[in-house]
Amino acid sequence: xxxxxxxxxxxxxxxxxxxxxxxxxxxxxxxxxxxxxxxxxxxxxxxxxxxxxxxxxxxxxxxxxxxxxxxxxxxxxxxxxxxxxxxxxxxxxxxxxxxxxxxxxxxxxxxxxxxxxxxxxxxxxxxxxxxxxxxxxxxxxxxxxxxxxxxxxxxxxxxxxxxxxxxxxxxxxxxxxxxxxxxxxxxxxxxxxxxxxxxxxxxxxxxxxxxxxxxxxxxxxxxxxxxxxxxxxxxxxxxxxxxxxxxxxxxxxxxxxxxxxxxxxxxxxxxxxxxxxx
Amino acid sequence: xxxxxxxxxxxxxxxxxxxxxxxxxxxxxxxxxxxxxxxxxxxxxxxxxxxxxxxxxxxxxxxxxxxxxxxxxxxxxxxxxxxxxxxxxxxxxxxxxxxxxxxxxxxxxxxxxxxxxxxxxxxxxxxxxxxxxxxxxxxxxxxxxxxxxxxxxxxxxxxxxxxxxxxxxxxxxxxxxxxxxxxxxxxxxxxxxxx
Numbered sequence: 001x002x003x004x005x006x007x008x009x010x011x012x013x014x015x016x017x018x019x020x021x022x023x024x025x026x027x028x029x030x031x032x033x034x035x036x037x038x039x040x041x042x043x044x045x046x047x048x049x050x051x052x053x054x055x056x057x058x059x060x061x062x063x064x065x066x067x068x069x070x071x072x073x074x075x076x077x078x079x080x081x082x083x084x085x086x087x088x089x090x091x092x093x094x095x096x097x098x099x100x101x102x103x104x105x106x107x108x109x110x111x112x113x114x115x116x117x118x119x120x121x122x123x124x125x126x127x128x129x130x131x132x133x134x135x136x137x138x139x140x141x142x143x144x145x146x147x148x149x150x151x152x153x154x155x156x157x158x159x160x161x162x163x164x165x166x167x168x169x170x171x172x173x174x175x176x177x178x179x180x181x182x183x184x185x186x187x188x189x190x191x192x193x194x195x196x197x198x199x200x201x202x203x204x205x206x207x208x209x210x211x212x213x214x215x216x217x218x219x220x221x222x223x224x225x226x227x228x229x230x231x232x233x234x235x236x237x238x239x240x241x242x243x244x245x246x247x248x249x250x251x252x253x254x255x256x257x258x259x260x261x262x263x264x265x266x267x268x269x270x271x272x273x274x275x276x277x278x
Numbered sequence: 279x280x281x282x283x284x285x286x287x288x289x290x291x292x293x294x295x296x297x298x299x300x301x302x303x304x305x306x307x308x309x310x311x312x313x314x315x316x317x318x319x320x321x322x323x324x325x326x327x328x329x330x331x332x333x334x335x336x337x338x339x340x341x342x343x344x345x346x347x348x349x350x351x352x353x354x355x356x357x358x359x360x361x362x363x364x365x366x367x368x369x370x371x372x373x374x375x376x377x378x379x380x381x382x383x384x385x386x387x388x389x390x391x392x393x394x395x396x397x398x399x400x401x402x403x404x405x406x407x408x409x410x411x412x413x414x415x416x417x418x419x420x421x422x423x424x425x426x427x428x429x430x431x432x433x434x435x436x437x438x439x440x441x442x443x444x445x446x447x448x449x450x451x452x453x454x455x456x457x458x459x460x461x462x463x464x465x466x467x468x469x470x471x472x473x
Contacts, residue, residue: 130375131327132447133340134423134440137377139328166376173376180435201338201439261332 110157111265122146122268124154127171136179136201136260138162142268143170151228153269159234159257160184160223161266172268177204177235178260185224186235188215188252194224197235197254204236204254215241215252228271309467310355319347320367328374338439339446341454344371345419348386349393349412349455354467357394364390378423379430385422389415405466406459413452420444 026042033040039047070077115121124146128139142148144167154161154174162182166173175182178199186197186206193213195206206221219238223229240253323343331340348367352360368386372378393415397407420441424434434440459466 128328128374129331131324131331131340131344131371132342132375132382133331133335133338134443135375135377137375139374139376168376171376175377180439181432198435201436 107157107265111267114155114157115267118267118269120270122148122270124148124172124266124268126264126266135181136162136176136199137165138174138176138263140172140174140266140268141170143168143172145169147270148172148268149270152271153223153228153230153233154266155229155233155269156258156263156266158259159236160229161258161260161263163228164268174266176260177258178202178256184229184235185226186221187224187231188213188238189220189222190216191219195252197221200253203239204256206238206252206254208249209252211243211248211250213250215243215250217241221252221254229269230271310359311351311467316347316351316363319350320344320370323347324367324370324374336450337443337446339443339450341450342416342447343454345386345389345416346408346412346451346455346458348390349415350408350465352390352393353397353408353411355394356397357391360390360392360394361387362390364388377432378427379432381423381426381430384426385419388422389419392418405463406456408455408459408466409452412455413448416448416451417444420447 029040029042033043111123115123122142124140124142126138127141130137140148140154148164148167150164150167152164154163160177162174162176162179163184164172165175176199177184177197178201180199180201182197182199184197186195187193188195188206188209191214193209193215195209197204197206199205204221209215215238217238217240221235221238223231223233223235225231234257236254236256236258238252239255241250242252243250323346327340327343334340344367348360348364351363355363365383365387367390368383369380371382371386372380375382393411396411396414424437424440427433
């Protein structure tokens with residue numbers, strides 16, 4: 001049988017010889033590096049390449065592991081998120097309540113201090129206004145059952161608020177001192193000049209003051225002893241004086257001591273309530 | 279009630295609501311809104327006004343949602359029902375105010391009757407009858423309120439200030455009525471009471 005010549009066998013031979021040569025070179029390089037105690041170029045190249053591959057593989061593995069763990073934990077995380085959201089909402093609500101309590105604390109404290117000076121006084125909260133806003137009246141949450149009577153005076157920590165004009169069992173109506181229908185006997189503190197304080201819808205006008213009275217801007221005006229108020233409760237301070245020539249009386253505009261735009265807690269003072277003054 | 283009965287009732291209501299002397303006026307048949315819509319609107323109006331009035335005032339005047347509800351009901355139902363509903367709404371306002379006796383009761387009843395009457399004039403030709411109606415009845419109500427307060431011995435202490443507020447309230451009411459009809463055209467009714 002005649003053998004047939006092919007290049008295939010020759011290539012195999014070359015491949016085997018090449019492999020042996022490469023293995024020898026690698027062995028020589030590695031042995032040389034081992035002898036010198038340093039990593040060979042081959043080790044460095046392979047190690048570096050392997051590092052990239054390992055990093056990529058580890059990253060992929062970790063991601064897959066994390067994703068599977070997340071998927072597995074999803075119901076628990078969802079419930080946890082719901083719990084935290086509810087807790088956050090609750091804490092926000094509590095925070096708002098605490099802030100409101102903090103904001104009200106000075107007012108409540110001032111009202112309590114004023115109430116302590118007037119043992120029979122009734123603490124009340126403003127709950128309503130004139131629906132048509134034609135008159136300056138407010139509704140408070142205390143009525144005849146709490147001991148409120150018609151014409152009782154109403155004050156807050158700053159001064160005179162008004163007087164009770166209508167009483168129901170559980171609520172009362174207070175005519176504010178700035179209403180045009182309000183009439184309160186008043187005294188200018190410096191000089192003891194008497195007059196009648198009536199409302200202008202936003203401020204108070206002191207009328208029927210004697211022409212010889214020496215009124216000055218900034219003078220304090222207090223209540224005189226009357227049907228609704230005891231003497232000495234602060235009404236406000238004079239902001240303008242009108243002293244017309246030839247008129248029988250002079251008038252003065254008073255800036256109220258009470259901030260009528262934001263009254264919320266007041267004291268109803270029955271007229272026979274003894275004042276515990278120092 | 280079958281169909282023919284309802285038609286007879288409707289025709290009867292038409293003739294009841296349109297006196298012979300007013301044959302030149304547009305045809306008018308009551309078109310009352312659902313009762314609980316009216317009650318809810320009145321409750322909301324009273325609650326809002328009694329709680330927020332000073333804070334929503336424009337130049338001292340607040341939009342009187344109460345008179346808007348009364349006028350709306352009266353325009354859709356007529357003078358008599360407008361009067362009755364106005365009386366109820368006014369009584370609620372008197373109760374909330376506490377210092378007006380019966381002034382709001384009767385002035386609002388009068389306003390309701392007037393609004394119902396206005397809806398039987400040429401104003402019935404437009405779905406916007408509520409707009410001029412609200413302006414007019416607001417002023418008339420204020421006038422009646424002042425007179426009744428005077429008769430109760432509680433005359434207005436600052437009449438010019440209050441008149442100024444009433445004029446503003448009249449303009450505000452008309453503006454709000456226009457806006458309400460613009461946004462909710464159904465408030466104007468089905469139009470069944472118009473020619």
